[in-house]
Amino acid sequence: MQPQTERVTLTEHGSRLHISFRYNPDAIEVVKGLPGAKYCGYKRSWSVSVRYRKRIAEAVERVEAIFADEAEAKAATLKALDDEAARDPLPEVRGFRCYSRNGLWIISSPFSPGLVQSFKTIKGAKWNGSAWTFPSGAREELTAILAPLRESQIEKERALS
Structure with missing residues (x-):
């Protein structure tokens, strides 16, 4: 048997x-x-x-x-975590791809040493060779990192127009 x-x-x-x-x-x-x-x-x-x-x-x-x-x-x-992430996404930053899958936040972005250092401070952050993954509970920390980048992009766009 x-x-x-x-x-x-x-x-x-x-x-x-x-x-x-x-x-x-x-x-x-x-x-x-x-x-x-x-x-x-x-x-x-x-x-x-x-x-x-x-x-x-x-x-x-x-x-x-x-x-x-x-x-x-x-x-x-x-599924509930992904649905919640879809209803309340991370700030949009040009050049970044941010989404949720299987209860993880996934972010691919242009390389920046400062950004890497910021991401490394988040508990559970992992680099998989092509993108960063973060536990779903890291939303506030990610928003705190991404929101200023988004604001900076908006300011640059205003300065150019």
């Missing part, structure tokens, strides 16, 4: 089945409830006697449901 899903792997080793999944306290509680369940640290899996196959299958279904609910909740949260 070696069924695999995206989230749970079952592997048979002699008279034991090993159940592997990423860390989740609720899923652990489900598997701990199986008779004789033991955590095997070096295999990073839970070990249960094969004679409990039916109960193991039921537990795996419950663990899958936990992960499915978790994924659904995460997707809903990210």
